[in-house]
């Protein structure tokens with residue numbers, strides 16, 4: 001397709017700060033990329049396109065990017081939801097064999113067809129709110145076979161739906177049931193280190209992640225996983241300082257991690273470390289909300305240190321059954337005191353960086369033509385509304401998709 005979109009409010013995010021809006025702007029999409037963007041009054045005379053459309057002032061943003069999800073799983077956790085409302089804590093449920101492990105049981109009992117269909121429905125909901133690129137983690141299989149199944153389902157989603165998928169192995173999510181008992185954590189980590197080259201050989205890994213927490217894995221264990229990933233040339237990310245400060249961020253920085261995620265308990269040393277390594281801070285406001293966390297991530301210190309901040313749904317059945325990127329942007333503003341502009345950057349350009357992608361997240365010449373067209377007057381409305389579901393149109397890789 002070669003098409004010219006005219007008379008749009010183009011939110012380019014092309015500069016370090018500010019919305020960088022081109023009012024009465026035009027975008028020339030050629031095949032899968034943006035050939036030219038600028039004022040409607042200065043469309044190049046040489047521009048050659050098959051069709052044009054007047055957007056009548058509609059807001060055009062880069063397609064949204066959800067850079068942290070656990071989209072593939074079996075079952076649900078509604079019983080646990082009720083337990084937690086009665087006052088049982090997330091950690092207590094985990095210690096009692098529930099939580100992540102209950103989803104592992106349900107995932108292992110599901111066929112890949114069932115996993116695919118349920119994940120597809122969730123992904124469609126996300127796309128209806130502007131998502132054009134998504135990261136999907138494994139981590140509810142916890143055996144070589146079951147982790148591979150989940151990652152293959154993630155790859156299949158990109159074949160069946162017009163969306164880009166990046167896959168992350170989170171086998172180090174919790175200790176697999178087969179390894180429970182004394183020393184089981186170390187033996188499980190050793191097993192995961194054997195699985196990674198096999199998963200990689202099948203082309204299933206864009207990144208490797210781990211959960212560094214008292215109820216999950218310690219720093220030495222994460223170090224072993226990261227060293228294996230590093231030998232394979234796979235970038236790493238980390239669930240760090242979500243429930244307590246384990247100084248996972250410093251470890252992740254040492255490995256040049258793409259991102260550290262959650263970060264409620266991140267301290268000054270951690271901020272300094274990730275600022276130096278260029279690691280993105282991925283904040284997950286709906287997990288914060290759903291577990292009624294009281295401690296906010298250190299947003300103003302991250303900002304002052306120049307750490308890029310991304311946002312994501314963290315969609316998972318336990319702590320974040322959220323399928324609304326726009327609600328995430330609103331929560332980031334209300335709960336974390338981010339600005340609407342920071343919220344949009346968090347789900348576009350900074351989210352791209354958290355995935356190691358430099359070809360998207362902004363509307364500039366040469367970037368991938370992933371665009372969301374919104375029936376709004378100003379992009380700040382994206383973070384303002386609560387459950388308003390503006391009907392967006394999506395252009396993915398230069399093609400309009402119907403949802």
Ligand code: DI6
Nearest residue numbers: 099100211239287316318319
């Ligand atoms: N942190 C989270 O919030 C999710 N995983 C993680 O490491 C929760 C996953 C779950 O409870 O199923």
Ligand code: FE
Nearest residue numbers: 068070239314
């Ligand atoms: Fe997560």
